[in-house]
Amino acid sequence: MSIVVFAEQRGGALRKITFEVISEGKRLATAAGDSLKVLLAGDNVSGLAEELKKFGPDEIAVVNSDKLADYTTESYAGVLTDYVKQENPSLVLLGHSAIGKDLAPRVTARLGAGLVSDCIEINYDGGDFSFIHPIYAGKAVATYKVNSAVKIATLRPNIFAMEEAEGAANVVDFAPEIAASRTTVKEVIQQAGDRPELTEADIICSGGRGLGNPEGFDLIEQLADALGAAVGSSRAAVDAGWRDHQAQVGQTGKVVSPNLYIACGISGAIQHLAGMGSSKCIVGINKDPEANILTVADFGIEGDLYKVVPALIEKLKEVNG
Amino acid sequence: MNIVTCIKQTFDTEAKIVIDNGQVSTQGVNLIVNPYDEYAVEESIRLKEKNGGEVVVVSVGGDKTQEALRYCLAMGADRAVLIQDPALEQADNLGCAVAMAKLISQMEYDLVFCGKEAVDDGAAQVPSMLAEKLDLPQANVLTALEIADGQATATREIDGGSEVLEMKLPAVLSAQKGLNEVRYPSLPGIMKAKRKELKVVSLADLELSAEDVAAKTELVAAELPPARKAGRVLSGEIDEMVAELVSLLKDEAKVI
Numbered sequence: 303m304s305i306v307v308f309a310e311q312r313g314g315a316l317r318k319i320t321f322e323v324i325s326e327g328k329r330l331a332t333a334a335g336d337s338l339k340v341l342l343a344g345d346n347v348s349g350l351a352e353e354l355k356k357f358g359p360d361e362i363a364v365v366n367s368d369k370l371a372d373y374t375t376e377s378y379a380g381v382l383t384d385y386v387k388q389e390n391p392s393l394v395l396l397g398h399s400a401i402g403k404d405l406a407p408r409v410t411a412r413l414g415a416g417l418v419s420d421c422i423e424i425n426y427d428g429g430d431f432s433f434i435h436p437i438y439a440g441k442a443v444a445t446y447k448v449n450s451a452v453k454i455a456t457l458r459p460n461i462f463a464m465e466e467a468e469g470a471a472n473v474v475d476f477a478p479e480i481a482a483s484r485t486t487v488k489e490v491i492q493q494a495g496d497r498p499e500l501t502e503a504d505i506i507c508s509g510g511r512g513l514g515n516p517e518g519f520d521l522i523e524q525l526a527d528a529l530g531a532a533v534g535s536s537r538a539a540v541d542a543g544w545r546d547h548q549a550q551v552g553q554t555g556k557v558v559s560p561n562l563y564i565a566c567g568i569s570g571a572i573q574h575l576a577g578m579g580s581s582k583c584i585v586g587i588n589k590d591p592e593a594n595i596l597t598v599a600d601f602g603i604e605g606d607l608y609k610v611v612p613a614l615i616e617k618l619k620e621v622n623g
Numbered sequence: 624m625n626i627v628t629c630i631k632q633t634f635d636t637e638a639k640i641v642i643d644n645g646q647v648s649t650q651g652v653n654l655i656v657n658p659y660d661e662y663a664v665e666e667s668i669r670l671k672e673k674n675g676g677e678v679v680v681v682s683v684g685g686d687k688t689q690e691a692l693r694y695c696l697a698m699g700a701d702r703a704v705l706i707q708d709p710a711l712e713q714a715d716n717l718g719c720a721v722a723m724a725k726l727i728s729q730m731e732y733d734l735v736f737c738g739k740e741a742v743d744d745g746a747a748q749v750p751s752m753l754a755e756k757l758d759l760p761q762a763n764v765l766t767a768l769e770i771a772d773g774q775a776t777a778t779r780e781i782d783g784g785s786e787v788l789e790m791k792l793p794a795v796l797s798a799q800k801g802l803n804e805v806r807y808p809s810l811p812g813i814m815k816a817k818r819k820e821l822k823v824v825s826l827a828d829l830e831l832s833a834e835d836v837a838a839k840t841e842l843v844a845a846e847l848p849p850a851r852k853a854g855r856v857l858s859g860e861i862d863e864m865v866a867e868l869v870s871l872l873k874d875e876a877k878v879i
């Protein structure tokens with residue numbers, strides 16, 4: 303049997319999540335005695351196969367077509383479905399990214415299979431896979447079994463370790479008929495600046511209503527600069543119009559798992575915790591000793607963020623030279 | 624313009640989760656319309672107000688789901704259909720999508736609207752599955768939408784930005800926060816909703832069998848996440864606390 307991984311690229315660059323998913327695919331393939339096959343689809347993407355080889359796939363199937371230049375659901379769903387039908391794998395893995403979330407359920411419905419989204423762990427017990435997925439915004443964790451022959455899962459970004467490995471790394475061409483897409487991409491708008499994307503970031507600095515005004519985010523930006531971090535926001539700050547909703551972390555925002563999450567002027571409401579509770583280390587800066595964020599944070603500082611954050615930025619600059 | 628809007632009834636986001644025998648207990652939990660579905664209902668009603676036609680809210684659920692559907696009728700949807708069947712109680716997302724697709728395929732519609740994700744299972748599966756089963760184009764996680772001359776221009780959130788998609792209707796769309804500001808039902812709206820049609824249909828009514836919606840995924844067990852170990856609130860002068868924090872982050876947590 304085999305395990306198939308969908309390699310996500312956009313504009314000819316592989317995404318970090320791809321390496322995380324391949325690494326987990328490799329661990330599971332080794333445990334189950336399966337081979338690991340990677341599907342790399344796009345326009346002129348053959349060159350990316352080298353980067354993928356480092357993570358130990360046995361085979362990389364490459365599809366090149368100008369019809370795949372932009373990600374569109376229908377064209378990509380056709381390619382992935384055809385590859386799965388050809389390989390008949392036990393497991394298909396994708397990232398729980400914008401593309402993976404859009405693609406996996408469409409392919410699952412086409413195959414009549416079972417899909418577990420947003421897994422934070424997958425286990426193989428010698429006979430079957432089990433899939434661990436947080437539910438109720440992380441307030442509970444559920445274990446799922448899938449009873450279809452092909453089992454499909456998407457993996458939460460920033461959770462699975464990237465690990466280089468050995469593999470046969472055969473590169474083969476795959477040339478399915480490519481379905482026309484009924485959607486066309488008119489425009490792609492990249493966020494300004496070169497900050498890491500929230501779901502991929504190692505460090506996130508977030509601001510909340512406690513900033514008091516939109517200019518407060520200038521201070522959060524400076525802190526993020528000192529740490530090479532992404533900038534997030536509570537819903538209250540988004541609803542006040544201080545920050546774009548793309549920055550919102552929480553139950554109705556993004557779910558993030560950075561190594562370090564620094565919450566400034568955020569009370570730590572349950573819906574906010576739902577989005578950042580799985581961060582490895584949480585720092586809370588709040589002037590209210592009763593604020594919930596100070597009880598959940600690994601390290602809390604009780605104080606006025608307008609005094610604490612500038613001092614912190616100075617200290618970081620000093621330490622980092 | 625006729626719009627079908629799929630809504631799911633979910634736990635209130637404030638709800639405390641209690642695990643009973645390996646499953647999430649529904650006892651005493653306040654139920655709401657999935658927050659993202661409210662954006663979908665709101666957008667549907669606005670489109671109807673502008674272009675005419677009707678908004679039909681659809682759900683797969685149980686007795687209590689009628690309350691969620693009535694809430695959407697009170698917001699301004701025109702009628703509701705609840706798909707309710709013992710065989711759907713254990714259904715997974717694909718099963719729900721199959722049932723809704725069968726119902727929708729028998730209706731006249733220009734657009735199917737969903738929320739981008741249900742806040743209970745956090746799956747983000749049903750809209751794309753519906754699109755596949757209805758053989759329609761799809762656009763998920765929308766923060767802006769324009770419709771003119773049977774064509775949709777949709778702004779979809781992607782990692783690190785957004786993209787603008789165009790497609791001919793009908794299509795399946797899913798709503799993200801930011802698409803609009805959701806209205807509250809007005810008192811007259813609530814009164815009117817009581818008289819609006821709410822039809823309950825079974826799988827047999829849809830000419831589907833239990834096998835057609837049989838679950839491929841099963842939630843075997845749920846548990847509470849491990850509690851975070853109690854944190855440490857630093858004390859002292861600001862300079863001291865900041866210095867301590869930086870060394871803790873560097874040497875103990877090793878995150879900077």
Ligand SMILES: Cc1cc2nc3c(=O)[nH]c(=O)nc-3n(C[C@H](O)[C@H](O)[C@H](O)COP(=O)(O)OP(=O)(O)OC[C@H]3O[C@@H](n4cnc5c(N)ncnc54)[C@H](O)[C@@H]3O)c2cc1C
Pocket residue numbers: 509510511512513535536537538539550551552553554555556566567568569570571572573574577587588589590593605606607608636658
């Ligand atoms: C259905 C639903 C979904 C939701 N989804 C989300 C979500 O996705 N994300 C989210 O964040 N919220 C969400 N919320 C909202 C959530 O309940 C809270 O209202 C929100 O998180 C509060 O934001 P906040 O912490 O910035 O503001 P507040 O709760 O007002 O907290 C501000 C904090 O700043 C502190 N403060 C004030 N001044 C200073 C200062 N000078 N220095 C230091 N500290 C200071 C205060 O002590 C206070 O603790 C949702 C709510 C609902 C009902």
Ligand SMILES: Nc1ncnc2c1ncn2[C@@H]1O[C@H](COP(=O)(O)O)[C@@H](O)[C@H]1O
Pocket residue numbers: 629630631632657659660663681682683684716719736737738739740741742744745746747748749750
């Ligand atoms: N049981 C259901 N009844 C009606 N709509 C649903 C149901 N489950 C999911 N949906 C729709 O699909 C969206 C995504 O749900 P999910 O795939 O469960 O995350 C929701 O926001 C709803 O619009």
